Amino acid sequence: MISFTIILTSIFLYSMIxxxxxxxxxxxxxxxxxxxxxxxxxxFVAASFIFWRxxxxxxxxxxxxxxxxxxxxxxxxLIALGSLARGMAHEINNSLQPVLGLGDLVLEExxxxxxxxxxxxxxxxxxxxxxxxxxxSNVLEFSTQSQNKTETLNALDAAINSMHFVQSIMPNTLIxxxxxxxxxxxxxxxxxxxxNKLTQIMLHIIKNASDAMNGKGNVKVEFKADHFQDEKxxxxxxxxxxxxxxxxxxxxxxNVFTPFFSTRDERIGLGMTTVLSLIKDFxxxxxxxxxxxxxxxxxxxxxxx
Numbered sequence: 681m682i683s684f685t686i687i688l689t690s691i692f693l694y695s696m697i698x699x700x701x702x703x704x705x706x707x708x709x710x711x712x713x714x715x716x717x718x719x720x721x722x723x724f725v726a727a728s729f730i731f732w733r734x735x736x737x738x739x740x741x742x743x744x745x746x747x748x749x750x751x752x753x754x755x756x757x758l759i760a761l762g763s764l765a766r767g768m769a770h771e772i773n774n775s776l777q778p779v780l781g782l783g784d785l786v787l788e789e790x791x792x793x794x795x796x797x798x799x800x801x802x803x804x805x806x807x808x809x810x811x812x813x814x815x816x817s818n819v820l821e822f823s824t825q826s827q828n829k830t831e832t833l834n835a836l837d838a839a840i841n842s843m844h845f846v847q848s849i850m851p852n853t854l855i856x857x858x859x860x861x862x863x864x865x866x867x868x869x870x871x872x873x874x875x876n877k878l879t880q881i882m883l884h885i886i887k888n889a890s891d892a893m894n895g896k897g898n899v900k901v902e903f904k905a906d907h908f909q910d911e912k913x914x915x916x917x918x919x920x921x922x923x924x925x926x927x928x929x930x931x932x933x934x935n936v937f938t939p940f941f942s943t944r945d946e947r948i949g950l951g952m953t954t955v956l957s958l959i960k961d962f963x964x965x966x967x968x969x970x971x972x973x974x975x976x977x978x979x980x981x982x983x984x985x
Contacts, residue, residue, distance in 0.1 A: 736794075927971045929972050
């Protein structure tokens with residue numbers, strides 16, 4: 681509206697100039713009016729530019745607000761899923777108690793009757809139930825740890841402890857090849873991190889690796905000291921996880937961190953979104969390479985202290 685008014689005013693003033701005769705002694709006024717019109721045009725151009733910049737910034741702020749709201753919505757869903765998982769774990773753990781108790785009683789009775797074959801069957805049942813109970817106990821301990829408990833830890837110890845937890849709940853058909861580059865150096869490297877979040881990151885990535893190989897195959901886990909792959913080149917503790925699955929096509933690679941994107945119908949598609957969020961919480965970074973038919977490799981970088 682302001683710009684339109686300036687244009688109309690300029691046109692009006694300019695038309696008045698042409699109605700004046702040089703014989704009227706208005707030459708100086710004509711020059712002054714020409715200067716005024718020039719100034720008004722400059723004001724119009726400046727105002728248009730300022731309006732364009734303001735509109736662009738406003739649009740950017742609205743997009744940031746929308747992205748923040750989406751992240752909060754996704755976070756609420758993750759919290760709900762976590763609560764559901766804890767409830768399920770408690771229920772399953774409770775149902776295992778009579779299985780273990782009665783299994784012990786039946787085993788005692790079978791051993792008294794010298795039924796070797798049935799005793800072995802029952803022993804296998806009890807061992808399986810005990811393993812399930814161990815897994816559930818680990819999950820419960822993992823899910824009830826306090827949030828945002830950041831502490832300074834030895835990098836290698838923290839990674840190995842997280843790896844032990846992940847191995848305990850992965851199928852026995854997965855074979856883990858753990859490699860440590862320059863162990864003496866790693867033993868003297870510390871990181872500032874929430875060990876619960878570190879375990880979550882490794883769990884999600886290895887779970888994806890397991891899915892890519894249908895729960896069976898080799899997973900290479902490598903620990904090493906390196907630097908961030910950016911202009912700062914800050915020192916970092918790096919964990920690389922490589923599978924021998926089918927790899928990812930171009931679309932999957934573009935959407936690997938997109939919320940609710942999954943190549944499997946039975947999956948919710950929040951695993952790698954959670955990984956990225958957790959890594960950013962401690963100023964880390966993650967990279968990956970993948971080739972269709974040749975597997976995938978994820979490397980995440982944790983700043984050293």
